[in-house]
Amino acid sequence: MVGLKLIAWKDRANETTPDALDLFFLFKHYTKAGNDNRIWDEAPVLLQSCDHDxxxxxxxxxxxxxxxxxxxxxxxxxxxxxxxxxLRDKLVLHMARDPIESSEAAIKYLQKFEQGLRVQTLE
Known part of the structure; x- marks a missing residue:
């Protein structure tokens, strides 16, 4: 779903669509979608690099x-x-359209998502 949302956002980046807000929601809530135990089981090393967030x-x-x-x-x-x-700047701007989110938060989540895309292992 995330891949589809990001590609759809790019195709419609000059329009107002919910894609960027949906991406931000997915970035922020993936832990709560049944992945909380994985932090301790698979990726405890990430605690420090993510400031225990x-x-x-x-x-x-x-x-x-x-x-x-x-x-x-x-x-x-x-x-x-x-x-x-x-595109990255525009995506951050669109992700931060949510009134309770800031561009700074959008940048952090996008950086962490990119980090995950690039790593070979979580250890």
């Missing part, structure tokens, strides 16, 4: 899971979107 760890886990499930071609497509500075 389990929601940020969830964004790393989501990226890692996407990398495994979606395959290299789709991951390359996703990374090409994230690596394009203009």
């Amino acid at each position: 389990t929601d940020l760890i969830g964004a790393v886990l989501l990226g890692f899971d996407c990398r495994i499930i979606l395959g290299e071609d789709v991951v390359r497509t996703i990374l090409s979107i994230i690596e394009d500075q203009g």
Whole structure:
């Protein structure tokens, strides 16, 4: 779903769509979607690098899971979107449209998601 949402967002980046807000929601709530035990079982090393913020760890886990499930071609497509500075800035701006979220938070979650996409192992 995340891969589809990100690619759909890119295709409609000049329009107002819920895709970026949906992505932000998924980044923030992946831990609570049945992945909380994974932090302790699979990825305790992430606690320090994410300042013990389990929601940020969830964004790393989501990226890692996407990398495994979606395959290299789709991951390359996703990374090409994230690596394009203009698209990245626009995505952050669209993610931060939620009145209770800031651009700073959107940047953090996107960075952690990207980290998860790039790692080979969570150890």
